[in-house]
Amino acid sequence: MYQPIIALAFYFGLFTALPSTALAGDEPASQTWSQWRGPNRDGSVTSLKLPDSLEEDRLKQIWRVALSPSYSGPIVSKDRVFVTETVDQKTEVVRALDRKTGKELWKQSWSGSLSVPFFAKANGDWIRATPTLDGDRLFVAGIRDVLVCLDANSGKELWRIDFVKQTKANPPAFGFASSPLVVGDAVFVQAGGGFCKVDQQTGKIVWRILDDGGGMSGSAFSSPFYTTLNGVPQIIVQTRTTLAGVDPEQGTVYWKKEIPAFRGMNILTPAVIDDFIFTSSYGGGSFLFTTAKNESGWNLNQKWTSKTQAYMSSPNIIDGHLYLHLRNQRFTCLDLETGVVRWTTTPFGKYWSTVTDGQKILALDQKGDLLLIRANPEKFDLIDRRKVADDSWAHIAVSGNEIFIRDLNHLTAYRWNDAASNNGPTP
Template sequence: MMKQNLLLTTCLILLLVPKNTPLVGADPVKSSWTQWRGPSRDGFIQGIKLPESLSENRLKQIWQVKLSPSYSGPIVNADRVFVTETQDKKNEVVRALDRKTGQELWKQDWQGAMTVPFFAKANGDWIRATPAFDGERLYVAGIRDVLVCLDADSGEELWRLDFVKKLGTNLPAFGFASSPLIIGDHVFVQAGGGLCKVDKLSGEIQWRVLDDGGGMFGSAFSSPYYAQLNGEPQLIVQTRTKLAGIDPEDGKILWSQKIPAFRGMNILTPTVYKNSVFTSSYGGGSFLFTTSKNESGWNLAETWTNKTQAYMSSPIIIDGHAYLHLRNQRFTCIDLETGKDRWTTTPFGKYWSCVTDGEKILALDQKGDLLLIRAKPEKFDLIDRRKIADDSWAHIAVSGNEIFVRALKDLSVYRWE
């Protein structure tokens, strides 16, 4: 009888939900877009399948707001969207917007601008990293190597950690580019010339490892990834010169491996496949390293290497294959068991951000094209393509049946039925 009543109640709730209500999964944290590359930090969306078409009849724009430039991806929960921007080349701004309408709920700002080296000027002098959200607080990485904690309800600044002042390190030449990672009561950031574990309530640094000295060839571009290898949790961290596994409790370096790259351009977020780690670098190639552990400690072996070079885009891994946008602006599929390329396309834009439901890949091209792709190792299967922006370097976000696109000068929300 209890099961029958529960089923009846569930059916009544579903009947009462308005047709255009976002289809949010049972777990609000998993269905929200809380950090760089989504809830699991690997580009996978939760609890819903991507649409079969990107046509205007199928995928409709709900609202759009104009903003100043930013490379930060939007953060989304059940009722609001958090975005960043750099105004007038001097102030960093964080806004909370109503998810349904785009109306501003609060705004917080601080002085936070710098000039990047001339050869990176084409990629702008504005805020770069995507914030992280724990359900109550928003952690924002400012370009001048500061981490700011904001109350998500009010926008009140709760604490600020200036790594340059705190640690006496150099201002990073390219700014704070690595996106924060929240695990339990701590925030992990590649800032202050290394990897830091920060108490998320107080802003106090617990430890710092992987000292890279900061400056022109220090300060990571890549963002840390949390995974289990051989049954043990660890942070997978890529600096400008190496790939490493770090114990999240005490900061112990479990293993490390040099990664060749032109001017230290190890940019993408490394990804785990089984007990192996996949990465790819500009000027280096693509690599799969397999970890193992015995009585003497951790071991790392190069499973294979491939001449294919990524740039800024991070991979999507589906059924033993890595789908990756490359330095030469092409999109490729790599068999992770063999290291062989399955196929490679003709060129697109300079950067892609990708999400997947495990069957299809939704990619936002830097030129503003939205692409829907069937994940097939046999061939490149482009289902649909639609122009939705002029220029976009921020990571796309998907929550429920809504897509959030942060173009360089605006934020747009699209919904499919």
């Protein structure tokens, strides 16, 4: 299966201020994990420090809940955790759990069965995309190309869109993999064989662009990201074949660039650094583009390309260096200015989800190992390593001084206590 791994703008030197996307109401960003790759949608935590050790006396398990399979990551608000699962390969379930205890607060479900192609069967027929929380509304992407809006307090269904029925697109062969993006009063998704803007209050499709028809050749994996390039607000969208900048109001495509990939496996969500865009594809390579706008329109120029190929994992960019888990299961560091590889490790698992505080990287390996790494362009600097699960494709979540890990059949909450972290007490 092609987990959406995506969505991000990053650090270039010092932390860069990012446009606000979907945050959980007015809750402090350090106490929430409201969407794919966190508060800033970039795999970063800017107001807390990661733990110094993963030892059991420093990072303690506080609860564990057994669940049916899912690849979507947990969403964390101040007082609860939202998690998805597919029960008996036919019913999609969303649960709200008490953040302190793991006790179930409410449950919602609907029919959601889809059989993925044979070469993806090893990764199962269950829900893929990570939900998004915006205030008291939770947006959940079901595998059969449906988007469901739930009341985050009660679990009540507010509206539902069946994109296959409404757009007449082919059903997505690999399921709805792209995570929803909230900007203002709109929800943006790669669904219905294209890129769609949805009114988050009514559930009506406002517009649909970048038509790919869905099915085997369509069904984009990458999640959209909201940013500003050359002073112009836009959403960066990567389809199976194309990188594009889109006007979030009218749906105008400002610019497009073809991205080569084997069988359209553009899975990673592009990274935005100042007016530069980084992306990497399976079978295509890695690319850094510069963007410029003048009276005649937009121009994209390739600053560098590299033979390194990402698969499903999205990178972290820290102090001018890019840290990326690759198709060949190795972890690498590239110089962001030149694309030169600084170092590459021996293989790990098939997928990593990562979070950085700008100095350290916390990585969850698909094999279930949790790794703590110092961001060091001179060498792979592993601080600590701990086995926490057996099969972990869902994205890790970090909130306050707590870590939430969704493996294939469980959700586990951990809490660390570092005197130097200054993260404040967990609510």
